[in-house]
Each structure stands twice: as C-alpha cells, then as structure tokens.
Amino acid sequence: MKQPEIIKALTEEIDQGNLKYGDRLKPTRELAEKYGTTAQTVSAALSVMAGMGMIQVQRGWGAKVITGRKANIKLGTYLSANREVATGTTAWARSSGNGSKEGPTAVSQTVATEEDADTGIPAGTEVVERTRIRFDADGAxxxxxxxxxxxxxxxxxxxxxxxxxxxxxxxxxxxxxxxSIAKWLGMGVTRVLYEINTDQADAAAAAALTLPEGTPCMRIVSRGVKDDGTVAYATVTSAPLRSSISLEIRDAEEGGVA
Structure with missing residues (x-):
C-alpha cells in the first residue's frame, strides 16, 4: 500500500469503530506487514495523521487514537440570504483577493464510483461531470x-x-x-444540503491544487435533493486547510430569513 491508502485504511477503522478513542495502534513493523509496505511508509502515513489531529505519536510507546468517528455538526437550516442572486453564485463567491479568477469548466460524461459515496449519487449512476479550478489573486x-x-x-x-x-x-x-440553475432547469430540487469536513485530496484535486496526493484538504459537499430523496446533482469543492468558510444570515427585512 501507498501512504494515502494506509491513511484511508486506518481512517476507515476509526470511522467503523474498530479503532476507538484511546486505542493504541499496532507497532509500525506489524502495520507494515499488514499493509504490505515498508516501515518508513507507515511512519510517514502516521505523521500525516498526527498532523491531522487523528493520532498522537510519541517515541518509545508508539501511537494512539485521539479522535472519534467522523461526526456531523449541524449549523442549522436557513433560506438563501439573498434571493436577488442565484444561490450557486453566493455559495462559491470570490474571496481570494482582487484579480482572482476561475479556469474554464471542463465537461465529460462518466459513471459515479464508490469514491463518490458522500455525494449521495449511487455508484454506477451515469453522470455528467463538470470541473473547474479557482486561482487566487497571485495565481495560486x-x-x-x-x-x-x-x-x-x-x-x-x-x-x-x-x-x-x-x-x-x-x-x-x-x-x-x-x-438557481436547478430551478431554471426544472430539476425538482427542494433542498440543498451542505457537509463540510477534512479529508485526503483525491488525485484530481491534488493535481489541480499542486499538492501531493493524500494531503489533507477542506472538503465541502453540496447536494441538490429532490422530494423523493434522490440527488439530482452534487458539488465537491476541495481547498487547502488554510481556507476558511463563511456564512451570512440576514434579517427578513434585509432580504433574507434569520
């Protein structure tokens, strides 16, 4: 296994409850044998997980889990604060300084995979994929x-x-x-759900952000859900951990709903 795969495997063990808060991990050599790799690769993976705040590593006694299963923190449910502007525009507004820009949107047809599970679109579903990269004012x-x-x-x-x-x-x-685009096209979307977490950057996001594959990133998933619970579309935005997320709620008199 490569470093990102080891991180993913150990993270899944935590999320499934097989590794709990306070549990010690097996020694590096045993983990290397389990995952069919070298002790150096395992050590590098554990260092990344320590940087993510998932485990604690101390020389002499190994590593222990210092996080629980992936949790969801619900901030609340609000109507769009600004009905004069399409929701999709306000949700991904430019905030990277004057001169920030977006690259062209690339479009292709593909099939959703197991890696897309958090989008809510079942694996095997035929989809149209639209991708775009944003650059800050310095071109990064x-x-x-x-x-x-x-x-x-x-x-x-x-x-x-x-x-x-x-x-x-x-x-x-x-x-x-x-x-919104969904309403304009008649997709039947009745609500948009957002989930924000940190996860390893997949190969495409890592390449776009010029980061090593598996680097922890901010991951924002928005899903347009229909009345029957199916997902019409899902957008995954990946950004470096140094990013920030803002939310504005306005009083009804100012055009929104608190």
Missing amino acids: PCQHKRTLVAVDAATLTPEGWTGLPPMMRPGDVTPPAGM
Missing part, C-alpha cells in the same frame, strides 16, 4: 470544484431552449437573475 490554485449531475437532470433544458442542454455545454451556465 486555491479551489478545485467538481460537480456530478445525474444524466436525467443534466439533459434538461429550460422552456424555449435550443441546442445542447446547458449542463452538458462547457463553460459557464448562467440562469436568469434570482433563479
């Missing part, structure tokens, strides 16, 4: 955005539209002012 890549749209939702077109459906075209998709 600071966000990797990947959207998966179920094919039945991606092929929708607004009334009077001609040509290739908007979600299957490369480049920006701009709905009318004050309307």
